[in-house]
Amino acid sequence: MTSHHERELLDDVSILLKSVDGTFDPQRIAPDTHLLSLTLGSLQLLEFLNRLEERFSISIPDEDLVVDRFSTLEKIVAYVAARQAAAGGGR
Numbered sequence: 001m002t003s004h005h006e007r008e009l010l011d012d013v014s015i016l017l018k019s020v021d022g023t024f025d026p027q028r029i030a031p032d033t034h035l036l037s038l039t040l041g042s043l044q045l046l047e048f049l050n051r052l053e054e055r056f057s058i059s060i061p062d063e064d065l066v067v068d069r070f071s072t073l074e075k076i077v078a079y080v081a082a083r084q085a086a087a088g089g090g091r
Contacts, residue, residue, distance in 0.1 A: 005081065006081060010031065013073060013080065016055060017073075021044050024038070026073075029073065031072065033072060049070065058084065064079075
């Protein structure tokens with residue numbers, strides 16, 4: 001991740017994860033760390049995805065609800081950036 005926009009997305013996604021899982025510490029998690037190997041459970045992941053949709057004004061279609069697509073911070077940021085680009089927007 002190199003762009004300023006991606007860095008901002010990473011920060012925002014980390015804040016959302018922290019709001020769902022109080023033990024999440026973005027300072028100690030690499031962007032490619034598998035999140036489900038930490039303390040994030042499947043119900044927390046669903047709550048996080050709901051918050052992701054709200055925060056970034058995106059819609060996550062059912063066919064995109066594949067755990068691997070949201071397994072790391074890098075993948076989440078890439079997904080959000082792609083959804084925003086497809087919608088013709090950003091922040």
